[in-house]
Amino acid sequence: MTGTAAIEAAALGKRFGRRGGWALRDCAFRLPAGRVCAVVGPNGAGKSTLLALAAGLLAPSEGEIAVLGGRPGAARERVSYVAQDKPLYPQLTVAETLRMGADLNTDRWDASVAERVVADGDLNPKSGIRALSGGQRTRVALALALAKRPDLLLLDEPMADLDPLARHQMMGLLMAQAAESGTTIVMSSHVLAELEDSCDHLLLIDGGQVRIAGEIDELLAAHRRVSAPADTVLDAHTVVESRTTGRQLTALIRPLAPLAADWQTGTPTLEELVLSYLRNPQAPTTKTPETVA
Numbered sequence: 001m002t003g004t005a006a007i008e009a010a011a012l013g014k015r016f017g018r019r020g021g022w023a024l025r026d027c028a029f030r031l032p033a034g035r036v037c038a039v040v041g042p043n044g045a046g047k048s049t050l051l052a053l054a055a056g057l058l059a060p061s062e063g064e065i066a067v068l069g070g071r072p073g074a075a076r077e078r079v080s081y082v083a084q085d086k087p088l089y090p091q092l093t094v095a096e097t098l099r100m101g102a103d104l105n106t107d108r109w110d111a112s113v114a115e116r117v118v119a120d121g122d123l124n125p126k127s128g129i130r131a132l133s134g135g136q137r138t139r140v141a142l143a144l145a146l147a148k149r150p151d152l153l154l155l156d157e158p159m160a161d162l163d164p165l166a167r168h169q170m171m172g173l174l175m176a177q178a179a180e181s182g183t184t185i186v187m188s189s190h191v192l193a194e195l196e197d198s199c200d201h202l203l204l205i206d207g208g209q210v211r212i213a214g215e216i217d218e219l220l221a222a223h224r225r226v227s228a229p230a231d232t233v234l235d236a237h238t239v240v241e242s243r244t245t246g247r248q249l250t251a252l253i254r255p256l257a258p259l260a261a262d263w264q265t266g267t268p269t270l271e272e273l274v275l276s277y278l279r280n281p282q283a284p285t286t287k288t289p290e291t292v293a
């Protein structure tokens with residue numbers, strides 16, 4: 001294991017209330033610093049819970065989570081967190097909100113970043129937060145998060161209510177931040193196609209457990225999409241998903257031996273990989289050695 005971890009979790013679990021079910025259980029992963037990490041999974045999988053644990057807003061019920069090498073609370077100054085509902089003070093104006101951000105983060109605040117993000121959305125600094133649309137509020141929340149110049153940026157479905165142009169622009173801004181400042185970005189989203197181009201690391205959470213963790217390139221390279229005759233036996237490989245239609249078998253596998261020359265094979269897309277795992281809860285989990293805590 002090399003380099004600093006942005007987030008490291010071991011046997012991490014969270015339940016809400018003593019009798020509540022487990023929102024997360026037995027999670028172990030290591031996210032190296034400097035990555036742009038996609039957190040994906042079905043509704044109720046535990047993504048928001050994981051992000052809130054990393055932000056130090058929730059305490060684990062069991063196990064541990066370290067953020068930037070320490071307790072999540074201790075790293076708060078170096079971490080920006082944008083929650084799913086983007087909480088802001090409705091009685092303030094945009095300008096007052098940014099001023100509050102500056103006052104709370106005197107050492108790290110970059111006013112020009114905040115002003116640019118707001119100006120790019122044509123927001124009037126004098127507008128009240130109460131009067132903004134959902135997408136405009138998201139823009140103000142992201143302006144606050146970015147201007148803090150965090151080492152770790154935790155974003156819970158940040159693009160959900162942005163229009164396509166704003167999504168594109170905001171994603172470009174986030175990628176520039178990651179490239180220029182080495183900021184680690186952890187971003188939950190349901191839009192898999194959007195993540196494939198921008199993220200280099202994946203955490204797939206399902207039923208409160210980490211199903212897949214690792215570098216996206218390595219994960220994709222470790223899997224093959226296969227089309228072969230229906231009577232093909234795949235026993236030599238790890239089969240994530242297989243379907244037979246007529247005379248044709250199609251499968252997503254993790255090859256453990258050379259593939260037959262007459263099979264048609266290809267590298268899956270991120271979307272194909274994630275959907276195959278989600279459709280097949282019994283498929284073995286996969287974690288690259290680098291990322292196992």
Ligand SMILES: Nc1ncnc2c1ncn2[C@@H]1O[C@H](COP(=O)(O)OP(=O)(O)OP(=O)(O)O)[C@@H](O)[C@H]1O
Nearest residue numbers: 016020022023041042043044045046047048049050
């Ligand atoms: N404050 C809470 N009190 C009780 N249960 C909660 C609380 N927050 C989350 N849960 C439960 O924990 C589980 C995980 O929820 P979480 O919000 O982390 O999922 P998610 O993956 O972010 O879902 P979505 O994609 O719908 O946003 C769910 O079963 C949810 O009902």
